[in-house]
Amino acid sequence: MRSRSWLASLAAVLALAPSAVWASPAAAGPGGDPLVITVEPARQSAVIGDRVTIRAQVTNRAATPTDPLIAHLNVASLTGTYVDLEDWTAGPTQQVAPIGAGASANLSWDIQAVNTGSFDVYVVLLPNGAGSAGAGPLVTGAPSHLTVAGRRTLNAGGSLPIVIAMPLLLGALALAVRLRRRRS
Amino acid sequence: MAVAGQECRDLWLSGRGPLLLFAFSLLLSAFTYLAATNQAINFLEQREAVNLTLQIAVAVGVLVTLLVSADGISGERERGTLEGLLLTPVSRRVLVLGKLAAALTVWFATFVVSVPYIWVLGRGVSVVGQALLLSLVIGTVLAVGLAALGLLVSGLSASNKVSIAVSFFILLALFAPTQLPGGLPKGWFGDVLGRLNPVGAGLHYPTAILVNGHDWTQDLNYLIAPGVLVVLAIVPLTLLSDRIVQLEPGSVR
Numbered sequence: 368m369r370s371r372s373w374l375a376s377l378a379a380v381l382a383l384a385p386s387a388v389w390a391s392p393a394a395a396g397p398g399g400d401p402l403v404i405t406v407e408p409a410r411q412s413a414v415i416g417d418r419v420t421i422r423a424q425v426t427n428r429a430a431t432p433t434d435p436l437i438a439h440l441n442v443a444s445l446t447g448t449y450v451d452l453e454d455w456t457a458g459p460t461q462q463v464a465p466i467g468a469g470a471s472a473n474l475s476w477d478i479q480a481v482n483t484g485s486f487d488v489y490v491v492l493l494p495n496g497a498g499s500a501g502a503g504p505l506v507t508g509a510p511s512h513l514t515v516a517g518r519r520t521l522n523a524g525g526s527l528p529i530v531i532a533m534p535l536l537l538g539a540l541a542l543a544v545r546l547r548r549r550r551s
Numbered sequence: 552m553a554v555a556g557q558e559c560r561d562l563w564l565s566g567r568g569p570l571l572l573f574a575f576s577l578l579l580s581a582f583t584y585l586a587a588t589n590q591a592i593n594f595l596e597q598r599e600a601v602n603l604t605l606q607i608a609v610a611v612g613v614l615v616t617l618l619v620s621a622d623g624i625s626g627e628r629e630r631g632t633l634e635g636l637l638l639t640p641v642s643r644r645v646l647v648l649g650k651l652a653a654a655l656t657v658w659f660a661t662f663v664v665s666v667p668y669i670w671v672l673g674r675g676v677s678v679v680g681q682a683l684l685l686s687l688v689i690g691t692v693l694a695v696g697l698a699a700l701g702l703l704v705s706g707l708s709a710s711n712k713v714s715i716a717v718s719f720f721i722l723l724a725l726f727a728p729t730q731l732p733g734g735l736p737k738g739w740f741g742d743v744l745g746r747l748n749p750v751g752a753g754l755h756y757p758t759a760i761l762v763n764g765h766d767w768t769q770d771l772n773y774l775i776a777p778g779v780l781v782v783l784a785i786v787p788l789t790l791l792s793d794r795i796v797q798l799e800p801g802s803v804r
Contacts, residue, residue, distance in 0.1 A: 416599065418763060477763075526587040526671045530580040533667060537576045541569035548566055 401428040402436075402466075404490055404508030412514045413480045421511055422475045423490045427466040434496025436463040440476045441491065443510075446484035454481045462495070480515040488513055554641055554649025562619065562653055568660065571615050575661050582607055583668045601673040601682050602761045606729075606754050608668070609690040612661030613750075614722055616694045620654035620701030621718035623647075624796060625711040633798060643792040647706075651698055651788070658694035662687055678761055685757040689777065693753050696780035697722065699788045706795025725750040746773060749780040 405424045413419050421440065427433050440459045444450050452459055456478045466472050478488070487510035494502055562568045586600040624647075627633035636646065666683060673679040701718045708714035728744070729751045746752050752773040759770040788795075 525674075526583055529667045529671045530584045533576045533664065534573060534580050537569065537573040537664065541566060541573045544564065544569045545566040548564065 402426070402433065402492060402506045403428060404492060404506060406488070406490055406508050406511045408511060409509065410512045412516065414516050415480055415483050417515075418477055418479045419513065420475055420477050421488050421490075422473065423508070424471050424473050425463065425466060425492065426471040427468060430468050432468055433466045434494050434499045435465055437461070437493040437495045438463050438474050439491045439493065440478070441489055442478070442513075443487045443489070444482070444484055445487060448482045448484040448486075450482060450486070455479060463492070480513065483515050483517045486513045486515065487511070554639065554646055555652035558649050558653030559656055562656065567619075568657060571619075571657065572660055572664055575611060575615065576664050578611060579604070579608060579665060579668045583672060586672060597673055597676045598678055598761050601669055601676075601678055602758055604665070604668055604672055605682050605686050605757055605761070608661065608665035609686055609693065609754065609757075610726060610729075610750070612658050612665070612690055613693045613697055614719075614726075615661060616654050616658040617697045617701045617718050617722055618715060619657050620651065620698040621705050621714045622711060623650040623654065623702050624705040625708050625714040625800070626705070628798065628800070629711045633796075637796070637798070643796040644789050646796055647702055647788055647792045650702060651695075654698040654701070655691075655694055658690060658698070662690060682757070682761055685760060689753045689756060689774075692774070692777045692781060693750060696749060696777060696784050699781070699784035703784060703788050703791070703795065706791070706797075707800065709800050722750070729754050747776055749776040752776040 403426045405426070407422045407424075411419060423438065423440075425436070425438065438461045440456065440461075442450050442452055442455050456476055459476070461474055461476075463472050463474065474490070489507055489510040492506040494500060583604060586603060624633070627636060639646070641649075665686065669682050669686070670679050673682055700721065701714075704717050704721070705711075705714040708717060725748055728748055745755070753776070756770055756773045759765040759773070760767060
């Protein structure tokens with residue numbers, strides 16, 4: 368009975384092992400600092416063309432300040448849509464000044480939903496200190512899930528009467544004024 | 552009032568005003584049709600299309616107003632009609648204010664022409680009212696400031712060509728920064744310059760409200776520069792009216 372429960376515990380530990388391995392880099396940031404990223408909102412919906420704000424709070428839980436950091440926002444499609452990050456935001460990368468022990472830094476990105484589908488928006492922290500630049504591991508947090516619905520685009524046919532009528536009307540008016548002036 | 556009425560008759564019954572409006576409507580028609588049909592432009596949303604059309608309508612409306620006012624004094628001088636105008640029993644200040652009012656009718660006419668275009672692009676997304684109000688307010692402030700500046704330039708210029716060239720250059724210099732890609736990093740200096748530029752700051756305000764969904768009060772500081780332009784152009788125009796409304800440029804009575 369005792370050995371059976373021991374085996375069950377071992378099986379449970381082994382089952383959790385992969386998630387523990389993935390969680391480890393997120394807890395230990397650049398330079399070994401325990402940085403934590405909280406991204407908000409966790410979930411939101413938008414219509415194509417809408418602008419949404421992604422906020423991230425980076426907290427340094429270590430007893431020492433961090434190196435300068437770079438926070439990079441990325442958008443990943445969960446539905447196979449091609450994502451060109453430049454279309455979503457012109458400034459995906461932000462410099463983060465060193466964060467003091469126990470302190471936090473607040474970041475935000477205004478992004479524009481330019482594709483329909485289901486997306487995860489996430490933030491990655493990279494070390495950017497003199498000695499830590501180019502080193503890992505990188506830090507990331509939970510993604511913000513974004514669902515983008517389509518929208519009816521403009522009706523070209525509906526604009527045609529105005530597009531044609533206005534110049535015709537004003538052209539006729541200009542001509543009438545000119546003719547009247549010539550006669551008088 | 553009588554001077555403004557006479558100036559308006561000269562502008563609109565001579566055929567110059569209607570011709571400018573016709574050209575303006577051709578431009579807006581082409582732009583509206585492109586905005587409504589071009590996939591690269593309209594794949595986003597109607598608010599963007601409404602904002603783009605509003606920006607074009609305000610920028611071109613203000614440009615036309617500036618050019619009309621730039622012709623106001625130097626043009627009369629060259630056509631030999633200023634002498635007759637100076638015989639009118641009103642002060643020079645009233646003369647320039649009448650010319651300013653007449654030039655502003657061009658702006659109001661371009662605004663009226665832009666209404667159906669903005670309506671056709673914005674119907675269904677409830678931004679038409681907001682867009683028209685923003686266009687009227689921002690455009691009127693910019694038109695008053697730039698028309699007064701155009702009259703000042705016109706009065707001080709040696710010839711009509713110089714007046715129109717200088718006014719056109721001023722408008723281009725103010726308008727060019729608004730065409731820089733929005734994503735370019737500007738830094739604090741670029742941000743300050745953007746807020747100091749009355750045209751750039753004025754055109755930023757409708758974008759913030761219509762496209763970015765900001766509150767009306769959130770970006771009010773962008774309206775400081777257009778307001779300052781009005782004061783900086785109107786005050787010297789009225790104070791220097793005796794000097795600038797002369798048969799010879801720069802001569803003192």
